[in-house]
Amino acid sequence: MASLTLSYFAWVREAMGQPVEQVDLPDSVSTIADLIHWLAERDAAGAAAFADPSRIRAARDGVMAQPDTALAGAAEVSLFPPVTGG
Amino acid sequence: MSLRALITAREIDIAAELQRVGRSGAVASFVGHVRTDDGVITLTLEHHPQMTETALVDLVRSASERWQLEAATIIHRVGPMVAGDAIVLVATASPHRAAALDACAFLIDRLKTDVPLWKCETLEDGSKRWVEPRSSDAERVQLWA
Numbered sequence: 001m002a003s004l005t006l007s008y009f010a011w012v013r014e015a016m017g018q019p020v021e022q023v024d025l026p027d028s029v030s031t032i033a034d035l036i037h038w039l040a041e042r043d044a045a046g047a048a049a050f051a052d053p054s055r056i057r058a059a060r061d062g063v064m065a066q067p068d069t070a071l072a073g074a075a076e077v078s079l080f081p082p083v084t085g086g
Numbered sequence: 087m088s089l090r091a092l093i094t095a096r097e098i099d100i101a102a103e104l105q106r107v108g109r110s111g112a113v114a115s116f117v118g119h120v121r122t123d124d125g126v127i128t129l130t131l132e133h134h135p136q137m138t139e140t141a142l143v144d145l146v147r148s149a150s151e152r153w154q155l156e157a158a159t160i161i162h163r164v165g166p167m168v169a170g171d172a173i174v175l176v177a178t179a180s181p182h183r184a185a186a187l188d189a190c191a192f193l194i195d196r197l198k199t200d201v202p203l204w205k206c207e208t209l210e211d212g213s214k215r216w217v218e219p220r221s222s223d224a225e226r227v228q229l230w231a
């Protein structure tokens with residue numbers, strides 16, 4: 001199991017009910033897409049936040065990531081909606 | 087060459103920033119304001135404590151590598167603001183207007199699709215809604231691909 005810090009923003013944070021948490025991931029969770037799926041299955045909050053993975057964007061240790069980005073060696077993953085600044 | 091990119095919780099001093107960008111032959115700018123016409127009482131901009139400012143810095147650096155610029159500035163406000171407030175200022179300076187104008191457009195177009203920021207509207211009845219991205223922003227940014 002690998003330990004990872006998860007940070008949530010905007011309506012993802014609201015659905016999850018917390019801005020940050022520490023998780024222990026099974027070895028089967030190896031990519032961003034795996035992580036999103038795992039969170040969606042974990043509890044009702046995750047099911048609500050991650051019902052539609054196409055609406056979720058991710059960053060791994062401060063760098064924008066793709067669904068197939070590997071989690072190995074990561075300390076932190078941020079999960080958030082598509083950006084709306086400017 | 088002077089690159090300036092930061093977030094602030096305070097009101098953006100547009101005049102001061104334009105002064106600061108200097109007196110090159112060509113100076114271009116963009117200001118985005120909180121709209122006054124759609125029933126929104128407060129607009130709140132959420133940012134990412136580690137990523138937002140870095141993304142703005144990377145953007146001005148990209149612009150400076152792509153165009154001949156003497157200065158480029160992005161100031162993005164975060165936190166709560168009201169109708170008429172300036173949300174973002176972009177300014178560019180170059181010896182020639184094509185570079186200044188194109189770099190200015192590039193910066194705001196790419197900011198809208200690439201920089202971690204999220205808008206939440208508080209309406210008259212007290213309810214809140216998160217703003218959704220626009221497909222037109224994703225289409226327009228292709229100009230700079």
